[in-house]
Amino acid sequence: MTGQPRVIKAETGKAISFDGKGDGLLVNTNPIAGARAFTIEGIFRPEAGGDFEQRWLHVQDDKIDDRALLEIRVTGNEWFLDTFIKSGENRLALLAEKFKHPVGRWYHVALVFDGLTMRHYVDGQEEMSGPLTIAPLGPGKTSLGVRMNHVSWFKGAIREVRFTQRALTPAEFLK
Numbered sequence: 001m002t003g004q005p006r007v008i009k010a011e012t013g014k015a016i017s018f019d020g021k022g023d024g025l026l027v028n029t030n031p032i033a034g035a036r037a038f039t040i041e042g043i044f045r046p047e048a049g050g051d052f053e054q055r056w057l058h059v060q061d062d063k064i065d066d067r068a069l070l071e072i073r074v075t076g077n078e079w080f081l082d083t084f085i086k087s088g089e090n091r092l093a094l095l096a097e098k099f100k101h102p103v104g105r106w107y108h109v110a111l112v113f114d115g116l117t118m119r120h121y122v123d124g125q126e127e128m129s130g131p132l133t134i135a136p137l138g139p140g141k142t143s144l145g146v147r148m149n150h151v152s153w154f155k156g157a158i159r160e161v162r163f164t165q166r167a168l169t170p171a172e173f174l175k
């Protein structure tokens with residue numbers, strides 16, 4: 001842990017709040033290690049006043065620079081999703097600039113990789129997709145609220161995160 005992320009009350013339970021300046025959590029595991037297909041999803045609430053680029057979830061291989069990221073870009077009172085997967089020389093970024101959402105409310109977001117295509121969703125609606133071929137990520141770490149190297153701090157709250165080692169459909173997403 002870095003900084004002082006706080007447990008707060010949310011409408012449906014508890015969440016972890018990040019200040020956008022120095023709060024982050026590091027978990028010494030990669031929940032998608034070895035997966036040929038996977039889904040990373042979460043329920044989170046971005047807030048106004050943070051930096052433009054904010055990484056709220058980062059999974060990275062311990063030995064090489066392979067990774068999966070869920071980031072947001074915040075402009076004023078709106079945000080859009082930016083997802084990224086890298087494995088060796090293969091990589092894909094889905095930067096959803098045309099899909100803006102107001103800050104200050106809870107959203108479900110998902111990054112889905114089925115082995116051939118990477119997709120991302122906000123509240124069950126697919127925003128972007130593209131073809132991608134990767135080798136599975138190896139053992140590693142996961143950070144919440146910040147990039148692994150302590151930049152791109154997230155301002156907001158995360159209520160829930162789930163990793164599944166297969167590609168889920170929107171009907172199977174967290175509610």
